Amino acid sequence: MEKTPPEAAPSRDLLDPTDPASAFDRDPYDGIVATSRAPGSFRYYDIVMAAFVAILLLSNLIGASKPSFITLPNGEAWIFGAGVLFFPISYILGDVLTEVYGYAKARRVIWTGFGALAFMAFMAWVVVALPPAEGWPYQSDYEHVFGNSWRIVLASITAFWVGEFANSFVLAKMKVWTQGRFLWMRTIGSTIVGQGLDSMIFYPLAFWGLAGWPPETLFQVVLSQWFIKTAWEAALTPVTYIVVGRLKAAEGVDLFDMDTDFSPFASTEAKA
Numbered sequence: 001m002e003k004t005p006p007e008a009a010p011s012r013d014l015l016d017p018t019d020p021a022s023a024f025d026r027d028p029y030d031g032i033v034a035t036s037r038a039p040g041s042f043r044y045y046d047i048v049m050a051a052f053v054a055i056l057l058l059s060n061l062i063g064a065s066k067p068s069f070i071t072l073p074n075g076e077a078w079i080f081g082a083g084v085l086f087f088p089i090s091y092i093l094g095d096v097l098t099e100v101y102g103y104a105k106a107r108r109v110i111w112t113g114f115g116a117l118a119f120m121a122f123m124a125w126v127v128v129a130l131p132p133a134e135g136w137p138y139q140s141d142y143e144h145v146f147g148n149s150w151r152i153v154l155a156s157i158t159a160f161w162v163g164e165f166a167n168s169f170v171l172a173k174m175k176v177w178t179q180g181r182f183l184w185m186r187t188i189g190s191t192i193v194g195q196g197l198d199s200m201i202f203y204p205l206a207f208w209g210l211a212g213w214p215p216e217t218l219f220q221v222v223l224s225q226w227f228i229k230t231a232w233e234a235a236l237t238p239v240t241y242i243v244v245g246r247l248k249a250a251e252g253v254d255l256f257d258m259d260t261d262f263s264p265f266a267s268t269e270a271k272a
Helices: 020-024 045-062 088-129 139-146 150-177 183-207 215-235 237-251
Strands: 033-035 067-071 077-081 253-255
Touching: 020 033, 045 088, 045 150, 077 215, 088 139, 088 150, 088 183, 088 215, 088 237, 088 253, 150 183, 183 215, 183 237, 215 237, 237 253
Parallel strands: 033 253
Antiparallel strands: 067 077
């Protein structure tokens, strides 16, 4: 008996001939339509955005300013920023956002994260500045943990903004260039650019010239951050494939940024 495609899956004949992204739809019966026009709503976009912002805030709040180390086989100590262990997860989610929901939706999430970081910094400043109640002995500890200087805050927000937009831009462009193939190449390539800019901006802006951060330590931390973040992305590539595949199947579309305004300040989206 001849196998027939599922009735719910779109036929290639039903794809919009005016949409250039339809040429990238390699399987017309998988239920996922290649398009450059985002639908009006998505099922899981808000959940992915919330996870991204939560990990972003926690990584910056808990681990960004603490250098740690591991001992290499030759006995030398390799220094790295502690936040690198978890912060790359936000970059992976950023890749998922751009790959599944397109640059315009990712741009909205980046600005949401930017606003959340700014509010976190403002809230920390206000709470630390409030006089402690009489008999509360932890004010100095509180200041030490949450009283980051505005230099660190500015460096963190700037590095995030530049790195995330660069990551999303590179991934979106590479998706069109590769016609939706080689996801691993796009995620790792965009991470090399985005995380490289993030590390090169944050640590020099935040710690250059401060006690405990000699230039050689700063340079080593920047390189280790860049390497570890990229290695994280590569190691978690199978997870990225699974998450991207399931989200595309759930949303029913595969977005290509072919007519997208890539300005970080644009507010329009291509709608279906």
